Amino acid sequence: MSAIVKVHSLRGNIQDAIDYILDEDKTEPILTSCTNCSVPQLSGTVWKYQQNIRFDDTMNSNGIQGYHFILSFDDMNVTSEQVHDIAERFLSEATNDEYDGVIAVHTNTDHLHAHIIVNPINKNTNKKWDLYFKKEINRFKEIENRICKDYGIEPLPIKRGTSRSWWKHHNEKIGDGHDAIITKTLDYLVNKVQSYEQLKIYLTNIGYTVEDDLDATKQIDENRLRNFEFTINKKLINENLSDEYSYFIRIPFTNEYFQIPIENGTWVNAEKNTLKCKMDLTKNYVIYDKAANIISSNKSGRIISQNLEEKNSKGVREGLRIKVPGSKYFRRCKYLKNKENLDLHYS
Known part of the structure; x- marks a missing residue:
């Protein structure tokens, strides 16, 4: 099994990001921590104050208020406590102990993952961390892989010059994702129904939730x-x-x-x-x-x-949308591609 690290910059109010990762529906206090603070929930406010007194508008021109790291694990044997320990070690090594951070391990999904919000102000120099993702991402992966080996977690091979998404890796491990399930279902049903309305009835009967904004009587001029x-x-x-x-x-x-x-x-x-x-x-x-x-x-x-979001006269997105049983989200069929014919979509 393996672990994956992702990172992106944060703009706007960094406290909003911290509030999100500390959501009690996703984590618990024992799985949260912060550096140089006693209350993680207040970190964003403190960091914002520090930035305001240390930098003028010119220094803040790039708009970056912090960095958000996500460490994802598909090893069913790793514990939430171990993930938290890994996140703490990762924060220390990735930042050379020069930047403060807030950590929260989320346990509300099928796979454990740790969120790390990092204050971009260097504790020693007061300079901002100008993180160049393409240059640093492999260094972050190497750090995480080295730490994970201590816990018996298989590292994900690092491919120079290429990127591998979490979803691609995840779906290779567990089989079809929601997109593949929907397209295979549509491929099977489309030859067995006589109308669009009948297709929606079939989908509903087998557990899918279906939405669209189409009026069958509407004339398209x-x-x-x-x-x-x-x-x-x-x-x-x-x-x-x-x-x-x-x-x-x-x-x-x-x-x-x-x-x-x-x-x-x-x-x-x-x-x-x-x-x-x-x-x-x-x-x-x-x-x-x-x-x-x-x-x-x-x-x-x-x-x-086919790759653009059409707006109708009311500003509502149109088209067929399907939600797989057990999922929280709809998938717009407009974005589903046929592997045999990439010019064919499922709207």
Whole structure:
């Protein structure tokens, strides 16, 4: 069995992240701790005060208020106490004891995992930790693997230059995930039903929960078939490659980019976090990689739209959504791909 480490930066109110990992529904006091503090619940407030008195707005320009590490374990024999000990050792070694942190082990899922929130201010120099993930991630993995060996936990092989997601590794261990279960069910049923309504009845009868916003009597006009409206988070917009004429947008769930004319995009709020766009489904688009090299010159708008979130006139996301028995979350069929034909989705 093995363990996996993930890390990402935190912006906004770091106390919110600390409140989340200390949620009593997910952990218990004996599985929580902090460095240089007596009450973990107050750490975020203290850290924020320290940052305010040590740094001016210029120093805080990157917006990073902390770092969030997650150590995940699929070894059913490891105990929550051991996971907490591993997290404490990991925090010490990964930060060279130069940064404070809050630790909480979550026991509310099938697999134990430890959350570590780290204060980015160095205790010795008062400088901020500028963490470069791509450079440091393998060092973090090596630290965790070394510690886990002391507890008889098999390390996950480190692949240089590649990344391996938790879900990919997890699904290889336990079999089909929810996406595979749903697609296999749909592949089986679609040849046995005579209508969409009958399909939903079958799915409900075998334990799935089904939702959609479709009205069977609704007439889809010609304009709707041609023009597609969607919203995109600013994180998907490459500002360096966008210009006064177009936005350079990454297609969600891919490493491909395409362009939307400036006049077809409108920011929906003053903070410019969300861009509302229009695109022509009948048009072919040029597809680029992240370096703006052309990958394809004729990808249809309809194919691209399968990875985008359509908004109807009421602002509600449309399409078939299915929840697997026992799951808390719905999966939008629009994002499910057929392995035999990647251009085919299950909406």
